[in-house]
């Protein structure tokens with residue numbers, strides 16, 4: 001059985017980013033099945049969601065869309081929950097940066113490049129240990145770090161599989177983009193259904 005507790009402890013005790021240690025309520029490691037079929041990578045914990053709950057993509061607007069998309073496409077990230085049916089795909093969900101970045105007004109902001117750099121070792125730990133056959137970066141910054149390439153327009157890469165050395169990378173638009181109405185919810189849910197089929201065909 002894979003043991004995620006070693007890097008979870010390191011993340012929870014991490015104080016590398018002075019500003020984020022001040023703004024976060026808690027550091028948020030990834031969550032889900034250690035032997036996942038699919039690994040999602042968001043940007044950072046949101047102030048109304050993961051920064052309060054300690055679980056990526058829960059409670060806030062992005063989390064609600066993400067959770068609905070998972071459930072409609074037969075994926076689960078609840079290894080200890082009720083959803084343990086055999087046919088469900090196992091998901092693991094994490095963020096590029098594990099602490100909530102806020103601006104001077106207390107709103108979510110993008111992490112700085114130094115903050116991303118500081119946190120990358122934890123993402124690499126997660127990628128290595130989980131070793132999922134399909135990795136889905138959510139949003140532009142996560143896609144750039146997973147693929148190692150600059151990405152001008154994420155919409156042109158959305159839901160297009162890219163073969164990497166150890167896994168398939170399937171970039172996706174971030175749920176916050178959908179939450180603010182820039183992309184149709186129904187189409188996004190359909191995209192998750194096609195992603196689910198892709199994982200089943202490639203796991």
Ligand code: SF4
Pocket residue numbers: 011014015016017020021027097098099115118119
């Ligand atoms: S964002 Fe990452 S590197 Fe920075 S303090 Fe949080 S856990 Fe540490």
